[in-house]
Amino acid sequence: xxxxxxxxxxxxxxxxxxxxxxxxxxxxxxxxxxxPEDVWQEMRMRFKTIGLPTVYRNLDELASGGVITKIINPxxxxxYFFCQKKHHHHxxxxxxxxxxxxxxxxxxxxxxxxxxxxxxSKILSHIIQINGCCKKCRKGxx
Amino acid sequence: xxxxxxxxxxxxxxxxxxxxxxxxxxxxxxxxxxxPEDVWQEMRMRFKTIGLPTVYRNLDELASGGVITKIINPxxxxxYFFCQKKHHHHxxxxxxxxxxxxxxxxxxxxxxxxxxxxxxSKILSHIIQINGCCKKCRKGxx
DNA sequence: TTATAAATAAAAACCTTTTTCATTTACGGA
DNA sequence: TCCGTAAATGAAAAAGGTTTTTATTTATAA
Numbered sequence: 001x002x003x004x005x006x007x008x009x010x011x012x013x014x015x016x017x018x019x020x021x022x023x024x025x026x027x028x029x030x031x032x033x034x035x036p037e038d039v040w041q042e043m044r045m046r047f048k049t050i051g052l053p054t055v056y057r058n059l060d061e062l063a064s065g066g067v068i069t070k071i072i073n074p075x076x077x078x079x080y081f082f083c084q085k086k087h088h089h090h091x092x093x094x095x096x097x098x099x100x101x102x103x104x105x106x107x108x109x110x111x112x113x114x115x116x117x118x119x120x121s122k123i124l125s126h127i128i129q130i131n132g133c134c135k136k137c138r139k140g141x142x
Numbered sequence: 143x144x145x146x147x148x149x150x151x152x153x154x155x156x157x158x159x160x161x162x163x164x165x166x167x168x169x170x171x172x173x174x175x176x177x178p179e180d181v182w183q184e185m186r187m188r189f190k191t192i193g194l195p196t197v198y199r200n201l202d203e204l205a206s207g208g209v210i211t212k213i214i215n216p217x218x219x220x221x222y223f224f225c226q227k228k229h230h231h232h233x234x235x236x237x238x239x240x241x242x243x244x245x246x247x248x249x250x251x252x253x254x255x256x257x258x259x260x261x262x263s264k265i266l267s268h269i270i271q272i273n274g275c276c277k278k279c280r281k282g283x284x
Numbered sequence: 285t286t287a288t289a290a291a292t293a294a295a296a297a298c299c300t301t302t303t304t305c306a307t308t309t310a311c312g313g314a
Numbered sequence: 315t316c317c318g319t320a321a322a323t324g325a326a327a328a329a330g331g332t333t334t335t336t337a338t339t340t341a342t343a344a
Contacts, residue, residue, distance in 0.1 A: 015290060015341050051293045056332065072269050076218045094276035107249060120277035127271045129214050134236035135262035157310050157321060193324045198301065
């Protein structure tokens with residue numbers, strides 16, 4: 001696992017401030033997805049002044065840079081996760097304890113039963129949604 | 143397509159108020175996903191008094207009853223769609239024009255390229271996420 | 285060491301969604 | 315058809331999460 005966060009930030013053209021480095025450290029250690037508020041709580045133990053907007057801004061920048069991943073939760077709030085796997089993969093998220101399991105396989109029905117059998121988890125729902133730009137809208141957009 | 147919305151509401155144990163019927167009519171005609179605000183705009187043309195909270199409440203009730211579907215949009219706002227297909231399926235959503243295409247197939251990589259080829263759309267991202275309750279959390283939860 | 289652009293704190297604003305509560309309405313049973 | 319009751323609604327306010335603004339501080343390249 002890469003822990004040279006100074007380098008990571010440089011590559012994103014972000015200044016390596018103590019707070020950014022701390023956010024990366026905190027994120028990298030979590031086996032669960034976290035809200036900006038969660039990160040803020042931890043940051044307040046390390047810094048005597050740290051604003052919630054700073055946490056929001058930094059998490060957003062890190063996600064834009066691909067260092068962390070936004071998590072889609074049915075509650076529609078903002079969550080982030082530091083993925084260990086760098087290749088294409090999907091997630092099982094426990095909406096109770098927020099733990100994430102990074103999945104290696106990618107089919108669906110099969111995936112679900114196989115996954116439940118292997119892990120003892122109960123799948124409540126899944127989201128498969130393709131986001132894009134339709135033919136009509138392609139004139140002038142991505 | 144079933145248009146007996148009075149019956150639909152009865153089956154959900156909801157009173158068939160003019161406003162509920164109107165919301166169903168509006169939703170059923172839309173080939174796009176809509177926000178509560180969108181629905182409210184249309185409702186205001188039909189009723190001289192109609193509150194936004196009423197629209198929120200009714201959309202939520204209809205979604206709980208499975209008549210309409212909540213749409214997961216990367217912008218994390220609330221959207222709904224009246225699905226024509228009643229069996230298991232997924233969606234392609236255009237985040238520009240909000241049009242939805244209901245998909246018949248369910249694999250992923252293959253699905254994407256096939257879909258782009260057939261429709262001329264450009265896929266920007268996809269979400270595959272399995273939501274559930276992990277082994278640890280199953281003690282006392284669903 | 286200094287200049288400069290970027291990052292931050294603090295406060296306020298924003299916007300969507302939900303709650304509260306008094307009033308009105310739908311509708312099953314007289 | 316009329317009533318009684320639970321459900322639905324409007325209006326206003328509150329809640330809650332997220333973003334913007336602005337003055338100040340900081341990282342870093344020259």
